[in-house]
Amino acid sequence: MPSTNSNSNLNEENLDPASSAEAFTEEKFTFKCNLNGKAISTVIPPSRRLLNVIREDLELTGTKRSCEIGRCGACMVLVDGHPVNSCLAMAYQCSGAEITTIEGLSEAGLHPVQRAFLEEGGFQCGYCTPGMVISVVALLDENPHPTQAEVEEALSGNICRCTGYGGILRAVNKAIGGGVDGRF
Ligand code: FES
Numbered sequence: 001m002p003s004t005n006s007n008s009n010l011n012e013e014n015l016d017p018a019s020s021a022e023a024f025t026e027e028k029f030t031f032k033c034n035l036n037g038k039a040i041s042t043v044i045p046p047s048r049r050l051l052n053v054i055r056e057d058l059e060l061t062g063t064k065r066s067c068e069i070g071r072c073g074a075c076m077v078l079v080d081g082h083p084v085n086s087c088l089a090m091a092y093q094c095s096g097a098e099i100t101t102i103e104g105l106s107e108a109g110l111h112p113v114q115r116a117f118l119e120e121g122g123f124q125c126g127y128c129t130p131g132m133v134i135s136v137v138a139l140l141d142e143n144p145h146p147t148q149a150e151v152e153e154a155l156s157g158n159i160c161r162c163t164g165y166g167g168i169l170r171a172v173n174k175a176i177g178g179g180v181d182g183r184f
């Protein structure tokens with residue numbers, strides 16, 4: 001049935017999802033940040049997520065892709081020192097930021113948190129490990145002597161499907177220096 005709305009053609013054109021998506025992806029901007037201590041500048045669509053820039057454009061595949069809805073923490077990176085799920089962050093939101101991926105932690109050899117994971121068996125398949133390590137580094141940078149509750153809260157956004165968390169918590173305890181009530 002024809003529409004009686006005289007503006008219907010105009011509205012339909014504006015709301016056409018295909019043409020809107022095309023216009024959005026054709027648009028480009030220069031994304032600049034400091035990534036692992038290096039200045040980065042790359043031209044991308046504003047719809048590009050930080051995870052895709054890191055993994056696909058910059059080929060830093062230590063940052064993992066899993067749920068893509070902010071539930072698992074596999075994609076965690078540091079943005080200005082704070083842990084961020086890069087699958088949820090649009091790259092433009094991180095313009096000008098200091099971004100650290102798992103690769104950036106080990107440029108001068110293994111980071112102490114990575115070494116603790118290695119020594120305490122804090123991984124099996126290892127898929128969750130980069131995100132776990134990033135979360136622990138963020139926690140210890142802010143709070144070098146967290147309580148057990150604070151450790152559990154800091155890791156509440158990181159899911160491991162293999163280890164049962166025992167090795168991970170031992171690794172965190174080792175990284176802290178045995179200071180988490182000695183309970184792990
Ligand atoms: S892939 Fe980002 S939270 Fe799971």
Ligand code: FES
Nearest residue numbers: 124128160161162
């Ligand atoms: S070690 Fe396999 S998901 Fe954590």
